[in-house]
């Protein structure tokens with residue numbers, strides 16, 4: 053099906069921040085750190101596959117002075133932030149040129165969330181705060197956090213109230229799932245509460261916690277939420293694998309913007325396609341050769357090393373990205389395995405140099421990537437579902453240093 057440029061105004065307003073194309077990089081724990089955001093931003097700004105020169109990571113290259121898209125940090129635990137945990141302080145590091153700086157927070161205790169948000173506002177640590185109510189991992193939901201939390205309406209309200217009041221002029225957004233499972237759907241109530249508490253925008257991942265990443269995202273729910281809370285921007289999330297999908301989501305749901313996660317794993321240049329599509333250049337689709345992909349891989353690994361302050365640790369952290377970057381290319385399993393255990397840039401470069409780098413972009417690289425499994429039971433605190441309004445039993449000890457989405 054040919055892509056169709058959207059007809060409505062596609063600028064996204066997040067409080068004082070004007071985002072020129074309504075595209076948001078989804079927070080992903082262990083992935084959307086400063087180096088990955090730099091790469092995505094680089095492509096969003098139209099800088100292309102120009103080797104090291106092209107990866108300077110400097111000022112916006114779009115030349116029109118606006119922010120092309122929004123790139124959200126991985127989730128930061130509020131307790132760890134207020135305790136100034138060393139790793140957490142590194143995770144909230146932004147590249148000097150990142151603007152607006154978006155931090156995603158995870159918390160279950162209104163007072164701790166309030167403290168974390170005030171700390172960010174007072175110390176100028178970010179320009180936008182997103183709150184995570186979508187995490188389905190058992191370590192989090194077992195404590196009533198993440199995607200379990202919106203079921204407790206009063207608790208959700210209390211957290212949002214603390215966050216919005218503590219944030220001062222900083223916009224506060226929230227990201228959630230449809231609910232815990234098909235029998236405990238919460239997104240419409242949560243959306244209304246968010247509007248009443250002054251939340252600036254809401255992102256909805258069209259799955260329940262029980263679905264994890266299985267099945268297909270329910271875009272109908274995104275449309276329902278937009279109808280239910282017309283006062284604020286609704287951002288649709290789930291199963292955008294191409295720019296064409298992003299335009300289709302906006303067209304079919306009426307949402308104000310898209311949040312893209314797994315589709316850009318090993319494919320940060322998807323942001324070039326997304327921006328081009330929303331600017332009406334729907335035929336502008338990046339199809340890098342393996343040589344160009346290899347350049348991005350080296351750059352990504354190198355940026356991770358610079359960020360961590362240790363080249364080897366950067367390359368080790370990069371290992372998880374190798375299979376995503378190579379998806380669909382003709383690279384044997386032994387070579388894939390070798391590339392995924394390298395410990396230095398020289399080793400990674402040498403391995404990549406052995407590949408047939410003239411391979412064009414393979415059709416098999418399009419479509420789903422990353423986690424796709426689901427239908428797990430949601431682990432909840434005892435008696436959690438008995439009363440959607442009672443929040444006894446949720447306290448500071450639910451504030452874990454756990455990541456996920």
Ligand SMILES: Cc1cc2nc3c(=O)[nH]c(=O)nc-3n(C[C@H](O)[C@H](O)[C@H](O)COP(=O)(O)O)c2cc1C
Pocket residue numbers: 078079080081082083126127156184185186187227257289290291292311312313314315422423455456457
């Ligand atoms: C590896 C990984 C880590 C994630 N971490 C977070 C997170 O820290 N916070 C969050 O709100 N969602 C997180 N998510 C969920 C994504 O933000 C997104 O909602 C989900 O992947 C669905 O969007 P997609 O279909 O575009 O991938 C994570 C997803 C993945 C695959």
